[in-house]
Amino acid sequence: MRTLLLRSGYRGACFTQIQTVTSRTPHIASPRKAATIATRALSVPPHTFSRSLFSSSLHLRNSMSRLDTLPSMMNNAHLQRTLPGNIYISTHSVNFIRKFAAAAVAANPSDTESSSTTDRDPNSVAYWLLTVAALTYGIIVLGGLTRLTESGLSITEWNLIKGMKAPSSEQEWQEEFAKYKETPEYKVLNHHMTMPEFKRIFYYEWAHRLWGRAIGLAFLVPLGYFLARGKLSRPTATKAIGLGSLIGFQGFLGWYMVRSGLDPQHVEGRPIPVPRVSQHRLAAHLMTAFLVYGGCVWMGFDVLRSNLGKDKLEALRKQLDNPALRPLRRYGYALLSLVFITAFSGALVAGLDAGLVYNEWPLMGGRVVPSDMWNLTDAKGEKVERWRNLVENPSAVQFDHRMLAYSTLASSTALFMYGRRLPIPRPAKAALHAVMALAYCQAALGIFTLLYLVPIPLASAHQAGSVAVYTAAVWLVQAMKAVPK
């Protein structure tokens, strides 16, 4: 039980209120600090507070049952002078006190002992983050389908509000189609396209953009609510604001990527001038989605863990404090990075349609290293630098992806062998199994995607699988994370 002491003046009268604050306001750590915080809170918006306090005091009798006093505070000599007796406080006032104390805590975090390190209502916060993670998983899959159906360049403009509405009349469709007819993709690849075909690719891209907006709302609206109600601890609030900015940046990246496919100059300047989006921008867009997704999962699990209860958390802390587990923790981070880089290289494969060359496995043209690994030439027919082959030459990019995938398989297997005998928590053990099993399934899906010349269902499953492997790796690292004191 923690205490909040509040003094405030209203029209010359002095109200001193004492409230026993339960664990719902854990950031108020001591009576003295609570008094400082509350006094500061009052100095910020005194009129609002005093008025509400006064009006709510009229309802004191009705809300006695919810009220509490703190006998120990009554021993305070200063209070005994000021107070006529026990003073009770209404539920309404309690809410105001909480609100202003939370505002003061946010403004002066150093005034509190625990610096708001715990979230209030952690379950809601965790479910919010995990819901946004699920929505992000969904949009990654939908984005993959948009690319695989070659729909991504069908909408040639970006407008946050107007873009939410799809064309409804025949004339609007004709106008939209006319804009698409100006793009390099239509002129070079799709000049036989009919209106029903255009509508199909339009709806894919439109749904993708709409889903993106929904994620923005699903993130920002609850974030605003949680911040206004002071439900987020300072670390959670800071990270959440960072994640929100990343979601905004992702929207910008999406449009930046689409522009690279609409601009004829950009398309013609490439070694392989096919009208499609830049593979670099596509990879950046996918990997930012991975970061948003991973951030939400990580934070969601973190908040859930902080809500385990004191005893369980203490037991977990002891278990994870074991020095023998440190290497596993480090290797876990290394594996997570490797999965991320493998996914990045996969995005380059997808962006260059590099899954349409060397449709064989395990060799590439009868060799481990393909013969044209370093043969990329520029528009003048001159060989480009070696490093450019690694990100622009489809053969080299596919080779990189294979090698990185094999490294992921080897690392997840080695980590499993190493970790399974260590005294690690049950969730970490489950994650260790999951990351290895999923990596093998993912590799098998990748091989079949290649052998069958990238059919949409297999390629989409392979993309969804990459997020599953990544989730297991995030989970592993999260479950192995030391519990802070």
Ligand code: HEM
């Ligand atoms: C742990 C292992 C692997 C991971 C994490 C992974 C991840 C990815 C990712 C994220 C993509 C991009 C998907 C997209 O944006 O649509 C991709 C594409 C691709 N991967 Fe993998 N991959 C793995 C293993 C493999 C293997 C072993 C092969 C084949 C030997 C393979 C072949 C492909 C192909 C052909 C594509 C392009 C598919 C397309 O055009 O949509 N992958 N991979």
